[in-house]
Amino acid sequence: MSDEKIPKITIPYLLAKKRQGEKIVALTAYDFPTAKIVDEAGIEMILVGDSLGMVVLGYKNTIPVTMEEMIHHTRAVARAARRPLIVGDMPYFSFHLSAEETVRNASRFLKEAGAQAVKIEGASKKRLKLIEALIEAEIPVMGHVGLTPQSIYHLGRFKVKGKEIEEAKQILRDAKNLEKAGVFAIVLECVPMELAREITQRVEVPTIGIGAGPHCDGQILVFHDLVGYANGYLPKFVRRYADIHGILDKAVKEYIADVLRGKFPGDSHSYHIKKTDILEKILKESGEKMS
Numbered sequence: 001m002s003d004e005k006i007p008k009i010t011i012p013y014l015l016a017k018k019r020q021g022e023k024i025v026a027l028t029a030y031d032f033p034t035a036k037i038v039d040e041a042g043i044e045m046i047l048v049g050d051s052l053g054m055v056v057l058g059y060k061n062t063i064p065v066t067m068e069e070m071i072h073h074t075r076a077v078a079r080a081a082r083r084p085l086i087v088g089d090m091p092y093f094s095f096h097l098s099a100e101e102t103v104r105n106a107s108r109f110l111k112e113a114g115a116q117a118v119k120i121e122g123a124s125k126k127r128l129k130l131i132e133a134l135i136e137a138e139i140p141v142m143g144h145v146g147l148t149p150q151s152i153y154h155l156g157r158f159k160v161k162g163k164e165i166e167e168a169k170q171i172l173r174d175a176k177n178l179e180k181a182g183v184f185a186i187v188l189e190c191v192p193m194e195l196a197r198e199i200t201q202r203v204e205v206p207t208i209g210i211g212a213g214p215h216c217d218g219q220i221l222v223f224h225d226l227v228g229y230a231n232g233y234l235p236k237f238v239r240r241y242a243d244i245h246g247i248l249d250k251a252v253k254e255y256i257a258d259v260l261r262g263k264f265p266g267d268s269h270s271y272h273i274k275k276t277d278i279l280e281k282i283l284k285e286s287g288e289k290m291s
């Protein structure tokens with residue numbers, strides 16, 4: 001089917017899914033081949049998460065990720081993903097100085113990178129005002145509460161949020177405030193499933209859980225965690241559906257062994273000069289003898 005004939009997933013469609021009690025399935029993607037796999041498998045929302053800093057750029061957390069890196073990766077995803085709604089993640093310090101700069105940075109995801117929405121962490125009073133400014137500028141926003149990885153230096157380490165009463169009350173308030181500010185969905189990251197269920201029942205926009213249990217309206221995971229591409233620590237909330245790291249490791253080791261043993265490349269991987277007399281001529285004219 002040509003690209004024009006593939007209907008793009010829209011925000012009204014996602015809102016309708018919540019009303020109808022249908023689950024939304026989302027994944028992260030950071031590059032062209034992954035976005036193609038994810039799209040063709042039927043995923044309806046792709047988040048180009050700033051997790052790319054840790055997953056594919058090798059940073060120790062998401063703080064160093066820049067707008068340029070986010071735009072670069074979002075563009076690659078948008079070239080491949082025809083059907084899913086593409087959400088670009090606002091990196092640390094792209095929305096901290098002024099509403100004007102926040103709107104300018106967010107607009108780049110839509111104008112230059114091919115995303116249809118942005119995600120922004122947090123729900124402080126100042127953050128809610130920025131979200132309103134984005135929506136006023138026709139930029140759809142997905143909220144993100146619970147564990148917000150860009151607060152790593154405040155938190156000390158990634159951990160479950162909302163186990164204590166005051167923290168749980170704050171997360172519930174945050175979710176309701178985000179809805180009031182106009183977000184089209186809310187990511188709930190690393191919160192107890194009981195709290196996620198109550199929030200999900202109390203807001204009209206879809207909740208998208210990651211480490212937030214089964215009662216959210218949708219689920220999202222980091223692609224590399226799902227397929228076992230990341231070889232390090234795996235959070236408790238991930239189910240690994242493949243061992244891509246193991247498959248790639250085996251392939252690279254076999255390649256090394258084949259080259260060292262002279263088993264690759266073989267005849268079928270090589271090009272030939274069809275007529276041996278041409279080779280003879282080449283060597284003769286180069287002053288060489290046939291071996």
Ligand code: KIV
Nearest residue numbers: 028049050051187210
């Ligand atoms: O950056 C990211 O991938 C995210 C998801 C974990 C929700 O924010």
